[in-house]
Amino acid sequence: MRVVITGASGNVGSALTRRLLADGEYDIVAVARRVPDHAAMDKPRWVSIDLSSRDCEHQLRQVLGGADAGVHLAWAFQPSHQVHYLEAVGVGGTQRVLDACTSTGVGQVVHMSSVGVYSPKRDADPVTEDWPVDGVPSSSYSRHKAAAERLLDSLEQSSHGTAVARLRPGIIGQRSAGSALLRYALPVLLPARSIGAVPVLPMPGGLTIAMVHADDVAEAIVRVLQQRAVGAFNLAAATPVTSAMIAEALGTRWVKTPARLVRALMSATWQARLQPVAPGWLDLGCAAPALDSSRAGRELGWSPTIDAQDVLRETIEGMSHASAGSTAVLRRRTVTSELSELLSRGPVSHRRQP
Structure with missing residues (x-):
């Protein structure tokens, strides 16, 4: 089975590539903007494509062309x-991928959506896949994920015979994503070990985060491919x-703080370029519902092998040790390397991609 994977160098892509290579029955084409240095020597076959460009x-x-499935x-x-x-x-990259799948006759499309696609929760009860998918307006990530799903709706309505699946996982963690998460979330001058040196954690009480391990997500994708499954699947x-669990994993004390105060601090420091995380991520964390993954269990035979607290602990340990993978996205983060990037290309929150 020939499978083309976009974003193959990232958190989920690295786990999926490992899983498919271990199976030994897949011809994998890995697409990324920056391909690994070892790409010419190892499987899979890597291709450099910038999806932001028309x-x-x-x-x-x-x-x-000739692929059985596009992931x-x-x-x-x-x-x-x-x-x-x-x-x-x-959004643009998703449209371009879907257009190429349609024009080349790819028979199966698997799209990585997110818990972020869902409209705000009403209570603590887990939601199923029929929950509204209008996103959280103040989060650009959420808005874009919702827009990408509307593109999938159009593909389903216009195509004949294409099997379209969309996966909606919670936050996806694994140890080797530690450096990437540090790069996305930590101010440049703070070393990885500062993750475990937070004296208190001021966070709102209403924050709940669905989580799932990258290897479990990879297993779900494989099952979708094998069964030619269609529709939406929650994965968590x-x-x-919760905020209390995050504080426990960090070894610190949680201080329950109103969301509006935490957001004001995040917004001020983000606008001042002191840290790279937009305040919309807090809005999403407070609004995103818990996930009912029973459909994936019934139809795919899937269940998570690692519970959320263990995913959280592994991910935080990966961040505190600056754990890394072999791709550019998952490369090791150090203060020296981040300072070099800051001086040459500016802060990551404003940096234009080469």
Whole structure:
């Protein structure tokens, strides 16, 4: 089975590539903006494509021609101040991938959506896949994920015979994503070990975060491919993570703080370029519902093998040790390397991609 994976160098893409290579029955084409240095020597076959550019359409058709399935994982999280660029990758890139799949006759499309696509929760009860998917307006990530799903709706309505699946996981963690998460979330001058040196954690009480391990997400994708499954599937460990759990994993004390105060601090420091996380992420954390993943269990035979607290602990340990992978996205983060990037290209939250 020939599978083309966009975003293959990222958190989920690395886990999926590992899983498919271990199976040994897949011909994998891995698409990324920056391919690994070892790409010429190792499997899978890597292809460099920048999905933010309209000029990539011909490349996509070449790569997807003859593929049995396209797995679309590519998404951009930084620079958080360059919302037009994030939209060009997330929404524009999704449209370009879907257009190329349609024009080349790819019979199966698997799209990585998110818990962020859902409208705000009403209570603590987990939601199923029929919950409204209008997103959280103050989060650009959420808006773009919702817009990408509308593109999938159009594909389903216009195509004949294409199997379209959309996966809606919670926050996805694994140890090797530690450096990438540090790069996206930590001020440049703070070393990785500062993750475990937070004296108190001021966070709102209403924050709940669905989480799932990258390996469990990869397993769900494989099951979708094998079964040619269609429709939406929530993917999350049963118990969502709370502010208290985050504080416990960090070894610090949680101080319950009104969301509006935390947001004001996040907004001020983000606008001042002191930290790279936009305040919309807090809005999403407070609004996103818990996930009922029973449909994935019934139809895919899938269940998470790692609970949410263990995913959280592993991810935080990965961040505190600056754990890394072999791709550019997952490369090791150090203060020295971040300072070099800051001086040459500016802060990650404003940095234009090369």
